[in-house]
């Protein structure tokens with residue numbers, strides 16, 4: 001049985017206060033309460049008092065790793081682009097990390113986006129986060145005015161009265177299919193390790209793979225038809241740190257910028273491929289999408305392929321390089337194209 | 348002027364409109380519970396028309412006035428074409444479109460957007476072709492704050508016609524000449540000869556928040572200490588501005604396929620990196636905090652200074668769908684306290 005979220009909140013506040021008071025960290029990255037039921041805000045505490053605002057609950061759906069590079073940089077002494085990088089120890093950041101977020105931190109370390117020595121990682125074994133959109137669907141769109149969570153249920157109140165839902169039934173798809181709820185990299189672990197492990201992590205993907213190619217094309221068009229190109233999915237993703245994303249480039253312009261279907265689909269398929277071998281299935285992209293699009297199915301398909309083809313999972317171990325960043329002349333390359341029947345070299 | 352109508356007459360009227368025009372109305376998706384504005388087809392959902400779900404649909408009606416994207420010109424790049432690179436009218440046929448069951452906040456957004464777009468030919472064309480049939484709110488949502496920003500759950504600004512609930516059924520009221528003309532050509536029940544209800548003359552009084560903001564020193568607001576805290580969690584996405592009915596920024600691009608080109612106008616957002624990016628590479632809003640500040644400063648200071656009202660109708664969409672719960676109501680209070 002995991003420690004209740006209320007107890008975790010207390011523990012997080014206590015440890016964050018201690019880290020800030022002792023000066024070990026200059027900032028602590030966590031969540032504070034949101035203004036609406038079932039929401040939280042990514043929040044940076046800079047004083048022990050501010051740490052009292054930290055919370056932990058089932059609605060912490062945004063990936064905190066996304067904020068780390070900018071937060072670390074903001075704590076460095078100001079310098080102009082031509083100045084040499086600062087030397088000597090720099091201020092540290094305390095951060096909460098579930099299984100997937102800790103794996104994103106590993107990827108960030110591997111890709112030189114964050115410096116491990118400047119992090120104090122407080123690991124939190126995850127119980128799975130709740131999907132607000134699933135709750136809304138279960139209530140047929142009725143507005144929730146109050147949400148209370150117990151260990152295994154959610155009690156939702158509104159003008160219609162009160163409804164109790166099983167918590168697990170409204171947990172996010174990516175959390176339901178998660179095999180690594182426990183942090184892989186941490187300085188302190190705040191709770192006993194979770195024993196849950198999804199039995200069929202790729203069942204959603206297998207259902208799509210089972211379709212004919214025409215059906216899949218239909219599915220793809222349908223699934224992204226309501227996209228408004230707000231880029232919340234991209235911007236919530238800790239992998240998407242390019243200073244200019246290919247969709248924002250306009251000289252040359254790689255892809256049209258409005259809602260014409262080929263452009264929307266190009267954006268999504270390319271973004272997914274840019275995340276191949278790096279995505280930890282944290283589900284932030286899907287959680288932040290205002291239109292309820294199942295964005296992560298694309299990246300999850302690639303995770304499945306990477307696991308099948310290379311036996312690799314992103315961010316499990318800092319010392320194991322990601323599959324797409326290594327090259328050896330002896331690499332297998334049994335590539336055969338069905339369409340043009342060109343053959344790759346087999347070695 | 349208004350007339351009484353019953354449920355049956357309303358549905359019949361709309362059935363008739365569908366055969367002649369493109370009619371759009373908010374409809375709830377049975378699986379997700381989310382309300383979207385949908386095109387009405389033969390199989391009309393009468394319940395959704397008679398008893399619309401309270402609150403606003405997911406996306407606003409701005410797409411009917413600022414299509415995403417809109418073709419504003421066509422051109423050819425064929426070398427042998429004598430008129431290569433000459434911009435031509437797009438030649439898109441613009442038929443009447445009817446927006447049904449539109450909430451007061453969304454209708455009011457059209458009136459507000461008409462201020463900066465008073466001389467914009469594209470917006471004005473769209474305005475002319477659109478008939479807005481409004482529907483006041485019997486019930487509000489916790490995220491609604493229309494009254495704070497100068498609207499009302501029973502407001503009619505921006506509507507041509509409005510469907511009202513009376514003690515013993517429904518009523519249809521005519522608000523504009525456009526509405527009267529539309530009804531003349533497409534009568535509903537005993538609507539023959541209905542004239543617009545005289546509207547309040549000489550501009551409505553500005554809401555307190557607009558008058559307060561007008562009085563404030565621009566630089567004091569601009570340099571307020573709270574902007575970095577507000578911006579810290581923001582991921583600079585376009586969820587707030589794209590869902591917002593009163594965000595009207597656009598950008599223009601040419602797209603060419605073969606020898607044919609189109610000039611497209613499409614939505615932009617002050618949250619995006621290309622917004623106000625200069626050709627030199629410099630961007631006066633290059634940092635997140637500057638972008639976030641611009642969104643609120645534009646809505647609550649620059650716009651009221653220029654046009655009077657604040658550029659927000661209080662629909663609460665940005666509050667509901669900001670991925671990191673940046674709540675505009677809190678930002679308004681902070682700005683008011685400066």
Ligand code: SF4
Nearest residue numbers: 227228230231233289
């Ligand atoms: S968050 Fe959703 S609507 Fe926005 S760009 Fe991504 S998929 Fe499209």
Ligand code: SF4
Nearest residue numbers: 452484487491493500
């Ligand atoms: S903001 Fe006001 S007008 Fe808009 S839906 Fe809510 S109550 Fe109605």
Ligand code: SF4
Nearest residue numbers: 591659660662663665
């Ligand atoms: S700023 Fe927010 S509340 Fe105001 S009109 Fe826009 S989306 Fe609605």
Ligand code: SF4
Nearest residue numbers: 594595596617642645
């Ligand atoms: S500047 Fe920003 S806030 Fe103002 S209309 Fe444009 S996108 Fe909206």
Ligand code: SF4
Nearest residue numbers: 581582583584587669
């Ligand atoms: S929706 Fe929220 S996170 Fe996205 S740009 Fe707007 S304020 Fe920032």
